Amino acid sequence: MTPADPLTPSDLARLYETLVTYRAFEETIAAAVTSGEIHGEMHLGIGQEAIAAALGLHLRPGDAVVSTHRPHLHALALGVDPVPMLAEILERDGLNHGKGGHMHLFDPAARFMCTGIVGAGAPLALGYALQQALAATGNVTVAVTGDGAMNQGAVFESMNLAAVRRLPVVFLCEDNAYSISVPRSESTAGDLAERGAAFGIPGFACDGTDVTALDEVLRGAFARARQGQPCLVVARAYRFRGHYEGDLDLYRPAGEKEEAARSRDPVLILRDRAERSGVEPSALEQAAARAARTVGEWFRAAREYPAPRPDDARTGVYASD
Amino acid sequence: MPATEGGPGAGNGPAAEGPAVGGTDPRNGSHLVADVLSQEMARDPSIVVFGEDVGRLGGVFGATRGLRRRFGDVRVFDTPVSETAFLGMAVGAAQSGLRPVVELMFVDFAGVGFDQILNQMAKNHFMSGGRVRLPLVLRAAVGCIGSAAQHSQVLSATFAHIPGLKVAYPGSHGDLQGLLVAAIRDDSPVVFLEHKLLYRHRVGQLPFGDARPAGATVEPRPFGRLRRIRDGSDVTIVAAGYLVQEALEAARRLTGEGISAGVVDLRTLVPLDRAGLVEEAGRAPGLLVIDDDYTHYGMTGEVIATVAEALGRAAPRMARHGVEGPIPAARPLEEAVVPSAGSIARAARILAGS
Numbered sequence: 001m002t003p004a005d006p007l008t009p010s011d012l013a014r015l016y017e018t019l020v021t022y023r024a025f026e027e028t029i030a031a032a033v034t035s036g037e038i039h040g041e042m043h044l045g046i047g048q049e050a051i052a053a054a055l056g057l058h059l060r061p062g063d064a065v066v067s068t069h070r071p072h073l074h075a076l077a078l079g080v081d082p083v084p085m086l087a088e089i090l091e092r093d094g095l096n097h098g099k100g101g102h103m104h105l106f107d108p109a110a111r112f113m114c115t116g117i118v119g120a121g122a123p124l125a126l127g128y129a130l131q132q133a134l135a136a137t138g139n140v141t142v143a144v145t146g147d148g149a150m151n152q153g154a155v156f157e158s159m160n161l162a163a164v165r166r167l168p169v170v171f172l173c174e175d176n177a178y179s180i181s182v183p184r185s186e187s188t189a190g191d192l193a194e195r196g197a198a199f200g201i202p203g204f205a206c207d208g209t210d211v212t213a214l215d216e217v218l219r220g221a222f223a224r225a226r227q228g229q230p231c232l233v234v235a236r237a238y239r240f241r242g243h244y245e246g247d248l249d250l251y252r253p254a255g256e257k258e259e260a261a262r263s264r265d266p267v268l269i270l271r272d273r274a275e276r277s278g279v280e281p282s283a284l285e286q287a288a289a290r291a292a293r294t295v296g297e298w299f300r301a302a303r304e305y306p307a308p309r310p311d312d313a314r315t316g317v318y319a320s321d
Numbered sequence: 322m323p324a325t326e327g328g329p330g331a332g333n334g335p336a337a338e339g340p341a342v343g344g345t346d347p348r349n350g351s352h353l354v355a356d357v358l359s360q361e362m363a364r365d366p367s368i369v370v371f372g373e374d375v376g377r378l379g380g381v382f383g384a385t386r387g388l389r390r391r392f393g394d395v396r397v398f399d400t401p402v403s404e405t406a407f408l409g410m411a412v413g414a415a416q417s418g419l420r421p422v423v424e425l426m427f428v429d430f431a432g433v434g435f436d437q438i439l440n441q442m443a444k445n446h447f448m449s450g451g452r453v454r455l456p457l458v459l460r461a462a463v464g465c466i467g468s469a470a471q472h473s474q475v476l477s478a479t480f481a482h483i484p485g486l487k488v489a490y491p492g493s494h495g496d497l498q499g500l501l502v503a504a505i506r507d508d509s510p511v512v513f514l515e516h517k518l519l520y521r522h523r524v525g526q527l528p529f530g531d532a533r534p535a536g537a538t539v540e541p542r543p544f545g546r547l548r549r550i551r552d553g554s555d556v557t558i559v560a561a562g563y564l565v566q567e568a569l570e571a572a573r574r575l576t577g578e579g580i581s582a583g584v585v586d587l588r589t590l591v592p593l594d595r596a597g598l599v600e601e602a603g604r605a606p607g608l609l610v611i612d613d614d615y616t617h618y619g620m621t622g623e624v625i626a627t628v629a630e631a632l633g634r635a636a637p638r639m640a641r642h643g644v645e646g647p648i649p650a651a652r653p654l655e656e657a658v659v660p661s662a663g664s665i666a667r668a669a670r671i672l673a674g675s
Contacts, residue, residue, distance in 0.1 A: 064417065078471075097450030106416075106449030113416065113453070117440050123409020124441060130369070130410060131417040134395065141413075157406035164401065317453045317484050319508035 012274040015053050015211050017287035019267050022049040022073050024295040025082070029072070029089060029102075033245040038091060040101050043070040047240040050266035051174055052077040054214035055142065058222045064111035064128040066121040069103040070174075071114035074144055080107045080109040086302035098308030111141075119145065119152025122171065122243075126158055129167035133228070140168040140225040147222065148179030150192050159199045162230040169230040170221050171201070174208065176239035181251040196232035208235030209266040212273065237271055238264040346535065350497055350519040351383040353532060354460075357501045357539050358385060358422060359366050362392050365420060368505065370397045371407060372424030372460075382462055382520045404434030408459070412441045415457040415510070422505060428461035430516065442510045443485030455510045458501075463490075464516040464563055464613060465659045468648035473655075475562065475614040478623075480512040482589040487511040487544060488590040492565030494524055495531030496588055499542030506541055516563035528569040545592035549601060553583030556607040556669045557637075559598070559624055561587040564611050568652055570662035571669060580673050581605075590620055598624060599631040607672040608637045611660050616643030642668040 007015070023199040026044040033042050045052065052073035059065070059078055075085055080095075087094030089102040091157040096106055103116040111128065115121050125143030132139040149155055150173055162169045179187045196203030206217040212237060221231035238260045262268075264282065271284055315321050348356075356532040362368045367546060370388055372380075376399040379386030400407040404425065411423040438459070441593045446455050465473040487509050491497045497519055505512040524532045529550050533539050550565070551572055558568040565586045572582035578657060585601045586595065602608050608628060610621040621641035629636050642665060648658055 018622060066413070095450070096448060096452060099450045100448040104445075106445065106451075106452050108416065108453050111417070114443070115441065117436055120409065120436055122585075123406045123437060124413035124416070126406060126410035127413020127415065127419075127421075128417045130414045131419050134369075134419070151327040154405045154409065157401070157403035158409070161401055161403055161406045161410065165398070234491065317447050319446060319451075319454050319456075 007201050007215060007275065009277045009279050010275055012270065013279045013283055013287060015191070016270050016274050016284055017291050018053045018056065019049045019211075019270055020288045021291040021294055022052060022076065024291055025072060025076070025298070028295055028299055030241070030245055032090060038089065038102075040091065042102060042242045042245040043137055043243065045073045045244065046110040047239045047260075047264070047266065048176055049073060050211045050214055050270065051172070051208045051235045051237060054211050054218055055172070057215055058218050059142070060139065062111070062132070062137055064125070064132070064139070065144065066125040066128065066141065067112070067114035067144045068121060068146055069114070069116045069118070070146070071103060071105055073111050074142075075105055075110075075114070078110050078112050079099065080105070080110045080112050082298045083301045086298055086307070087305035088306075090302055091307075092305035094302070094305055094306040097312065097316075098113055107180055119146065119149035122149070122155045123159035125169055126161055126167055129162065129169045130165070132168055132207040133166070138226050140170055140171050140222060142170045144172050144174060146191065147173060147175040147177070147184055148181070149173075150195065151188060159196065159201055159230065159232070162202055164264045167230060168225045168304060170218075170225045171196070171230065171232045173232065173234045175234055175236045177236075178239055178243070178251075182244040186275070193232060193234040200231050201232050203232040203234065205234045205236065208237035209264050209269050211266070211270055222318040237266070240265075338671045340404065346524040348535060349521060349523045350388070350494055350515070350530075351380070351555075353494055353498050354384040354501060354515060355379070355386045355388065355523070358388055359391060359616060360539060361502060361505045362388065362396065367418065368396070368420045368422060369414065370422045370424070371400050371411070373400055373402055373426045374628070375399060375424050380424060382414050382517065384460070384515065384520065385424065388532060405437055406429055408434040408437040409441060409540055411457050411459070412437055412455060413457040415558050416453045418575065418594065420456045420505065422460060425459060425461040427472050428463045428476050429471050431461065431476060438480070438486070439543050443483045446509065447485055454508045455490050455520065456508045458504045458511050460513045460515060462517050462520070463514045464518060465648060465655060466517045466521075467650065467652065467655060469650035473513065473648040477514055477561070477590055477614045478619040481620065483627045485510065486591060488514065489588070490514045490543065490561040490590055491519070491588060492560065492562050492586045493521065493529050493531050494527065496586075498533055498539040500544070500588065502539050503541035503544055507544070514562065518563045525557055527566050528573070529566060544589040547585055547587050547594040547601070549583060549585050550602075551584040552584070554581040554605055555673050556609055557583045557585055557601055557605045557611045558600070558665065558669060559585045559587065559608065560612070561590060561620065562613060564613050564660055564665070567612060567662045568662065568665055571665035574662065574666050575669055580630055580669065582669055593623070593627070595631075598627055602628040602632060602637055606637050607669070608639045609665070609669050609672050610639070610641045611665055611668070612641070612643035614639060614644060619643060638672060640672045
């Protein structure tokens with residue numbers, strides 16, 4: 001792996017603003033579920049912000065991301081316009097005219113999609129990567145999975161096919177410790193990062209709450225993938241919310257979440273690292289205030305979008321409709 | 322879609338298909354498919370072809386023969402036996418600007434990769450609010466050649482039931498060519514069902530022949546337009562796929578018994594030519610719908626419901642004849658289950674009241 005250029009204090013300050021923006025984005029959506037503004041199922045990435053933020057450091061124009069049922073932060077990292085996306089999440093005539101909702105966001109201009117079927121994104125990512133390989137632009141596709149999806153045959157099949165066709169894919173596993181309610185130890189045998197080796201795919205594990213560790217691992221993985229060498233990155237984080245908003249979340253050992261809130265919150269970890277690198281606490285506070293304003297403006301703008309029209313509910317099933 | 326040959330009413334009665342029966346055209350149905358793929362790949366560099374054994378071997382039925390040699394292994398390649406992965410790859414490739422034509426060796430294998438068909442291929446255009454297009458063709462070999470319940474199915478209604486998929490089920494060599502051109506040029510995903518007995522027969526050997534001559538450009542034929550290929554005043558037999566040919570043979574036999582049977586070829590199940598069906602249903606006092614897919618919850622019921630809803634008490638007497646259960650292996654058992662000219666004629670006789 002190429003040695004990482006260490007993140008500078010100003011990089012860390014900028015990343016901190018990204019992280020708190022992501023956190024505010026997800027928390028505001030949670031409030032919209034509580035208030036009833038959103039009636040559908042909702043999966044939030046609180047605790048997993050560092051992974052998307054680090055991803056954003058390595059994505060280039062023309063790269064694609066195929067995400068999961070927990071997709072918002074990957075979309076933001078890739079550069080999907082947050083306002084129409086948010087309008088879609090708020091069940092308005094948004095990015096996908098209200099047809100997809102929060103876990104089926106499609107932005108072909110940004111080359112972003114996600115799917116609500118666990119593990120189904122990996123095969124789809126192969127198709128984006130096939131197009132990139134034929135175009136020979138040096139672009140890559142990131143196939144995001146959770147730790148639960150790592151037990152789907154679709155992912156194994158996709159790692160094998162990516163390897164034999166030398167497709168530019170980074171398989172990025174967000175290991176958030178739970179597959180809905182089932183802890184990793186009860187669902188998943190062996191070491192996830194080692195699964196790549198069976199297919200001749202380099203596998204790297206890292207702390208998914210630490211942007212510095214993520215940055216270093218992703219740098220190497222993207223460099224290899226751009227040369228046609230698929231890679232697997234397993235980023236270990238902790239899911240602070242239930243699987244979905246409304247999950248009673250009674251399945252964790254007593255005290256686990258509280259301990260994680262002290263030791264595994266990526267926002268706190270990055271704040272600590274930034275301060276130790278010399279970033280002024282006041283600069284971080286200003287970044288947090290800017291993030292809150294930014295997210296507030298996105299929500300205000302998204303709420304200006306009209307509701308989708310019932311007359312359109314059955315249109316657009318076929319391309320000619 | 323451009324106006325084409327073979328529209329409604331075209332080719333009433335057996336048409337000339339190259340040389341006469343027993344002639345010298347060396348092409349069979351699988352050659353026709355390979356030639357159409359070759360024609361279209363030469364026209365459009367965004368077309369890629371992949372699937373199991375489609376490259377080196379040219380397909381287990383020969384329907385991709387010669388393509389890898391002509392277009393190279395970047396555009397034509399073999400995949401592992403991983404239906405989920407390569408069907409998903411086709412969906413992702415279509416969404417990112419390619420026009421994949423992916424082969425499912427036997428349609429029965431759809432079950433292995435069904436999520437990618439049911440939830441991705443069929444739904445992503447709709448769920449994206451029209452922002453992504455899926456110009457892909459899923460070609461699959463269907464029908465009975467003595468291979469039992471896991472290699473003989475048609476499953477046309479299974480796909481036709483899912484909103485978002487178009488389903489073509491050609492019943493002649495000419496439609497195998499022309500509907501495939503249209504499928505490739507369509508911006509929606511098309512499940513294209515190729516009957517193994519259309520592959521096996523040589524051009525000129527089928528009761529109804531309409532293949533384009535060797536070397537001639539194949540033009541697209543439109544989806545959603547049935548055609549009447551034989552007139553009849555007692556019973557109209559509605560069919561799709563290879564059973565169109567068996568229906569013609571049944572009609573020929575019935576003529577000798579004084580029963581006049583017409584034959585209508587649906588050609589595509591989605592879109593279904595409902596207006597055309599209603600019009601055809603008015604031509605004779607009996608309507609027999611036949612299918613080599615399963616009868617229950619299937620195409621035959623859909624056709625009858627369409628006619629009944631439109632015509633009410635004016636509807637003809639209607640009956641259906643299809644596959645009632647899993648398809649067995651041994652020939653006497655297979656023949657007892659799968660419709661053929663003999664069983665179609667029997668069903669038509671009962672309907673005609675003779």
